[in-house]
Amino acid sequence: MISVRNLKVRYGDLQVVEDLSLDLFEGEILSLVGPSGCGKTTIVKAILGLIPYEGNVLISTSSVGYCPQKDVLFDWMTVYENAALPLILRGKKATENVKELIERFGLSGFEDKRPYQLSGGMRQRLSVLRAVLSGKDLLVLDEPFSSVDAYTRKKLQIWLSEEIHRMKSSAILITHDVEEAVFLSDRILVLSPRPTKVLREILVPFPKPRTLEVLSDPLFSELEKKILEILMNQL
Ligand SMILES: Nc1ncnc2c1ncn2[C@@H]1O[C@H](COP(=O)(O)OP(=O)(O)OP(=O)(O)O)[C@@H](O)[C@H]1O
Ligand SMILES: [Mg+2]
The missing domain is CATH 3.40.50.300 (P-loop containing nucleotide triphosphate hydrolases)
Incomplete structure (x- = not known):
């Protein structure tokens, strides 16, 4: 690899x-x-x-999905938008895939919240989720x-x-x-x-x-x- x-x-x-x-x-x-x-x-x-x-x-x-040392979640975006960012940047429509991952990563119900409204563990799961959506x-x-x-x-x-x-x-x-x-x-x-x-x-x-x-x-x-x-x- x-x-x-x-x-x-x-x-x-x-x-x-x-x-x-x-x-x-x-x-x-x-x-x-x-x-x-x-x-x-x-x-x-x-x-x-x-x-x-x-x-x-x-x-x-x-x-490739990269989760940098310092999390780079954007506080002006919702959890859903933060998660879907790699897709948005590639001009792809955020699809069911994001919803499924949000559920699997234990973030359901928080899609419309902002990162500052999450616990430390949730922020870290969201960062890994975003990495996974990059590749x-x-x-x-x-x-x-x-x-x-x-x-x-x-x-x-x-x-x-x-x-x-x-x-x-x-x-x-x-x-x-x-x-x-x-x-x-x-x-x-x-x-x-x-x-x-x-x-x-x-x-x-x-x-x-x-x-x-x-x-x-x-x-x-x-x-x-x-x-x-x-x-x-x-x-
Ligand atoms: N952009 C940079 N410009 C100049 N020096 C840098 C830069 N980035 C890192 N360094 C220096 O390079 C060395 C290695 O840094 P690096 O961040 O790779 O270490 P690390 O092993 O990841 O440390 P940590 O466990 O604290 O995260 C350090 O001495 C750091 O000060
Ligand atoms: Mg380091």
């Missing part, structure tokens, strides 16, 4: 990505974890062609659940795991939360501080979609601990 070879990104004198290679395989959920400021957002922006970079990036689909073969989610409490976050993770599974999407997920990475991913790349490189690749073999059951599997906490150790050794 994605092949990145020898990626280098700099902002002026600041070398953020030095020589990074990664692959994303069909149907896979790949997480990037690493210290704040190491370059996770920069890597996905380069992969999506939103900033200049050196190296080779190949993406085998044009059906669902490849989802790129940059800390999609950063601003909600632990309980809501877990509910959203279970929901996301089911949705990605149902849509047969491939996904790159950026997260600070090591438990979230283990919970959602097939594979995790642990990144170093800037200039960032891949320190370790961790495989997470649990079946998908994931449920709360995996939390009690001894391998779950083993993987979590291993990743935390790698990250802490970098400090």
Whole structure:
């Protein structure tokens, strides 16, 4: 789905990505974890062609949904208009598809509200919904659940795991939360501080979609601990 070879990104004198290679395989959920400021957002922006970079990036689909780190919902538009924006921008009439997704994403009854009238979790679901309407073969989610409490976050993770599974999407997920990475991913790349490189690749073999059951599997906490150790050794 994605092949990145020898990626280098700099902002002026600041070398953020030095020589990074990664692959994303069909149907896979790949997480990037690493210290704040190491370059996770920069890597996905380069992969999506939103900033200049050196190296080779190949993406085998044009059906891409991007959920940026900072949500970009527009307060002057309704929930429905925010959701349908990718279709409106492409000159398509918003169709039944939007209504169906609004229902599936638990936003029914709020179509005519504005984003500021939603809870944090609803805003985040709306942002993912909009990404899905841009394209669902490849989802790129940059800390999609950063601003909600632990309980809501877990509910959203279970929901996301089911949705990605149902849509047969491939996904790159950026997260600070090591438990979230283990919970959602097939594979995790642990990144170093800037200039960032891949320190370790961790495989997470649990079946998908994931449920709360995996939390009690001894391998779950083993993987979590291993990743935390790698990250802490970098400090
Ligand atoms: N547009 C920009 N211009 C200049 N420097 C930038 C720009 N965007 C990011 N940076 C710098 O590049 C580095 C990597 O930023 P990036 O946002 O990719 O990190 P990150 O790993 O996503 O961090 P976080 O986990 O906090 O979101 C940081 O030092 C940041 O200050
Ligand atoms: Mg970031």
